[in-house]
């Protein structure tokens with residue numbers, strides 16, 4: 278098998294990789310020129326044929342999503358680029374935006390042409406100051422060079438790209454929360470349908486796509502759909518809903534490894550390969566107890582599940598929610614899963630937007646129960662209570678508006694199922710992993726959460 282050559286990260290680390298001059302020297306914006314010579318529908322077909330699935334977390338086929346836009350719509354049609362990247366331990370979008378912003382912008386321009394949109398909004402995680410500065414400079418360079426604006430490359434196609442700094446909350450990454458936030462409102466996800474392709478930003482047809490998805494679109498235009506489909510994993514014949522996992526993918530590696538970082542590899546690499554061959558192994562000569570396969574909302578792989586292929590289908594086979602953002606976090610064998618789960622629950626209790634009762638109350642209760650266990654006051658029946666609460670919240674049981682709730686429930690369900698003896702031992706021995714200062718913090722959190730969740734957010 279020929280050695281894999283990175284394409285998405287090929288320019289990262291090169292001198293002045295952010296500038297238009299070096300980007301053009303490396304063949305940049307040739308893909309856009311090629312697209313502008315094609316009919317928009319042919320660009321959609323090319324992307325569809327490549328098998329590209331969205332890299333933002335849900336893995337929805339990109340070309341297929343584009344075909345959901347209403348035909349013959351007088352417009353405007355919008356492209357909203359999701360650069361909120363709030364999933365813990367995920368930083369692949371940041372690397373692309375900071376080190377190769379023109380690759381992303383070229384993908385955006387091609388996608389806008391394909392879907393007949395003249396305006397793209399790039400919604401950027403507020404905390405990403407350097408990404409903002411790099412993108413701003415790159416957008417200005419594009420306007421100055423006639424790559425954005427009116428009549429691009431004499432094609433008659435006009436395009437504006439607007440940067441929008443986000444509202445600094447996890448829920449701003451949910452596509453309809455993002456749209457609400459772009460409209461200047463609180464990022465409360467909308468009830469679907471209608472889906473954004475029919476009624477999105479400013480109530481107009483809108484496609485929401487992730488940054489890495491845009492970089493893949495640019496590569497597909499340069500190298501063709503057959504090249505993209507030559508990598509990865511074909512659909513699982515046993516799973517009629519699996520559309521395959523093709524192309525290169527950025528995997529983030531963090532947690533208890535010797536060499537954290539972001540690597541580009543064909544889809545389907547296993548967690549063990551990522552840890553041992555690319556992350557330098559588990560740190561301090563220890564073993565991995567658990568691995569988060571793609572952001573904490575996906576749940577956990579246990580040590581015996583490390584050979585699971587990290588494609589769109591793999592993590593689901595071992596009870597995880599999915600591949601998510603493909604950001605693995607390694608948890609070593611000296612770390613308490615009670616502490617890990619407490620941190621997950623605290624995060625989601627803080628980030629729930631509060632619109633849906635099962636999510637608002639469920640996340641708060643899971644956090645409180647775990648805080649109680651950590652303070653040495655847990656009871657064995659708490660484990661069943663946690664599982665029961667987790668099973669009743671989310672889009673999958675049909676009780677909430679968005680998937681944050683499923684993502685909050687999954688690590689709870691997974692950890693208690695896969696690591697139950699450790700939780701039982703913790704409770705039975707009356708252990709406490711909280712230091713006095715943390716106990717104070719926990720008490721503060723409990724009080725804050727009770728107040729926060731018992732007062733519904735004010736209605737507009």
Ligand SMILES: Cc1cc2nc3c(=O)[nH]c(=O)nc-3n(C[C@H](O)[C@H](O)[C@H](O)COP(=O)(O)O)c2cc1C
Nearest residue numbers: 331332333359361362363450451452486487490680
């Ligand atoms: C709570 C929540 C947070 C999300 N956060 C992000 C995010 O930060 N970035 C992202 O691209 N997608 C995020 N998503 C997924 C988006 O809703 C959407 O599916 C994605 O942006 C579509 O782009 P893609 O098709 O290119 O993957 C999130 C979803 C949920 C439910």
Ligand code: SF4
Nearest residue numbers: 630632633636677679
């Ligand atoms: S599921 Fe949670 S985060 Fe999503 S809309 Fe409902 S309350 Fe908000």
